[in-house]
Amino acid sequence: MGAKVMVLGGGGREHAIAWKLAQSAEVAEVYCVPGNPGTAAEAKVHNLALKPTDADQVVAAAHALGIALVVIGPEAPLVAGVGDALRRAGIPVFGPNTAGAMLEGSKAHAKAFMERHGLPTARYGRFTDTDAALGYLRDHPLPVVVKADGLAAGKGVVVAFEQTDAEAAVRQFLQWGPIIIEEFLAGEEASFIAIVVDGQVLPLAGSQDHKRLRDGDQGPNTGGMGAYSPTPILDTAMSERVLREVMRPAAQGLMTDRTPYCGFLYAGLMIGSTGPKVLEFNCRLGDPETQPLMMRLRSDLYTLLLTAACGDPLPKALDWDSRAALCVVLAAAGYPDHPQVGDPILGLNKTQGDAVKIFHAGTTADDDTVITAGGRVLGVTALGESLAIAQQRAYAAVADIRWPGLQYRQDIGYRGLRRA
Ligand SMILES: Nc1ncnc2c1ncn2[C@@H]1O[C@H](COP(=O)(O)OP(=O)(O)O)[C@@H](O)[C@H]1O
Numbered sequence: 001m002g003a004k005v006m007v008l009g010g011g012g013r014e015h016a017i018a019w020k021l022a023q024s025a026e027v028a029e030v031y032c033v034p035g036n037p038g039t040a041a042e043a044k045v046h047n048l049a050l051k052p053t054d055a056d057q058v059v060a061a062a063h064a065l066g067i068a069l070v071v072i073g074p075e076a077p078l079v080a081g082v083g084d085a086l087r088r089a090g091i092p093v094f095g096p097n098t099a100g101a102m103l104e105g106s107k108a109h110a111k112a113f114m115e116r117h118g119l120p121t122a123r124y125g126r127f128t129d130t131d132a133a134l135g136y137l138r139d140h141p142l143p144v145v146v147k148a149d150g151l152a153a154g155k156g157v158v159v160a161f162e163q164t165d166a167e168a169a170v171r172q173f174l175q176w177g178p179i180i181i182e183e184f185l186a187g188e189e190a191s192f193i194a195i196v197v198d199g200q201v202l203p204l205a206g207s208q209d210h211k212r213l214r215d216g217d218q219g220p221n222t223g224g225m226g227a228y229s230p231t232p233i234l235d236t237a238m239s240e241r242v243l244r245e246v247m248r249p250a251a252q253g254l255m256t257d258r259t260p261y262c263g264f265l266y267a268g269l270m271i272g273s274t275g276p277k278v279l280e281f282n283c284r285l286g287d288p289e290t291q292p293l294m295m296r297l298r299s300d301l302y303t304l305l306l307t308a309a310c311g312d313p314l315p316k317a318l319d320w321d322s323r324a325a326l327c328v329v330l331a332a333a334g335y336p337d338h339p340q341v342g343d344p345i346l347g348l349n350k351t352q353g354d355a356v357k358i359f360h361a362g363t364t365a366d367d368d369t370v371i372t373a374g375g376r377v378l379g380v381t382a383l384g385e386s387l388a389i390a391q392q393r394a395y396a397a398v399a400d401i402r403w404p405g406l407q408y409r410q411d412i413g414y415r416g417l418r419r420a
């Protein structure tokens with residue numbers, strides 16, 4: 001009899017994780033908490049209408065179902081201590097405890113960690129007081145980057161090119177708690193994600209997100225409008241360098257600090273003329289980077305994450321499809337500020353073939369109709385023999401899908417194509 005696995009979360013990332021877990025011959029059932037209509041439609045996958053941040057509910061359901069492994073998708077349950085509660089209950093879990101998740105939960109904690117352990121990152125100051133923060137602004141040249149300390153769902157960072165913008169961000173973010181002001185770093189961003197288990201580091205393939213709403217990286221910041229993998233900027237040499245200068249020292253630093261860690265560790269990097277620097281750490285996979293990564297991953301995700309959750313030796317390397325994968329996020333009208341919801345999605349049922357997969361994010365089901373229910377609605381993901389072919393395939397599939405005011409970027413993958 002196969003294993004029962006639970007996935008916490010209900011976005012595009014969790015659809016991709018659940019889809020990949022369900023492909024394992026070892027897995028009988030996958031339970032998504034709460035999942036979405038996309039996960040509900042996958043073979044072996046079921047949704048559970050529970051709150052993923054409610055540790056008591058999650059532990060009780062995992063016990064009642066005989067869950068062999070819980071995989072925590074988003075940051076909120078990690079920071080809320082759901083990993084700790086599952087571990088206390090003796091249930092294998094992939095995703096760090098609150099102490100480890102502080103690397104994402106507090107940017108000030110992450111900066112102090114990086115400073116303590118010699119990781120490359122922007123110079124910074126931490127402030128709780130307006131006068132001191134404004135003093136720092138006077139003493140440092142523009143641009144500067146102002147960051148709120150805690151989880152802010154992408155709304156807690158301002159890259160300020162004008163003094164007035166910097167001051168406004170300082171005043172606004174200080175109302176929520178401590179802030180960071182840091183040096184502006186020039187370069188190209190990339191996402192480097194590894195599985196980290198108490199000093200063991202197993203890197204995933206490199207990927208690149210597209211944070212801005214509009215083509216050419218214009219417009220407001222979003223949760224991410226598309227991603228692709230692999231990315232030429234994280235070639236073998238640069239990946240080795242990131243492992244050596246960032247990921248291994250981070251894993252070692254956690255050990256030195258006596259912080260147990262079992263989960264994904266995501267380094268958001270700025271790669272400039274002096275090499276990679278860490279913009280931030282996340283304690284989970286990126287969304288939408290997960291969608292192309294899961295399309296390319298050939299290794300059995302269940303076996304891998306269970307091995308990690310049990311603290312056993314990780315494999316030396318993962319097996320990846322040599323093809324490129326690219327995900328285009330389809331967002332609702334008004335995203336990111338005021339997404340319009342409740343529109344029926346047309347063209348979802350067109351068969352796309354094995355090289356294309358549509359991952360759901362902000363959707364809900366109304367009888368047989370799938371309707372929009374959030375800002376980022378779908379992640380249309382395609383494999384291709386080259387990045388250009390993956391891009392072409394993804395956009396061909398996007399063209400079949402419609403709802404009023406649908407918006408998406410037309411240029412996902414452009415940096416990779418430019419370098420290729
Ligand atoms: N020091 C920096 N220099 C230049 N750009 C930065 C810097 N820090 C952050 N950014 C930009 O702001 C974005 C968001 O910052 P990040 O630290 O990743 O916070 P979050 O993802 O929590 O919003 C980054 O993706 C990057 O584009």
Ligand SMILES: [Mg+2]
Nearest residue numbers: 154268279280
């Ligand atoms: Mg970020």
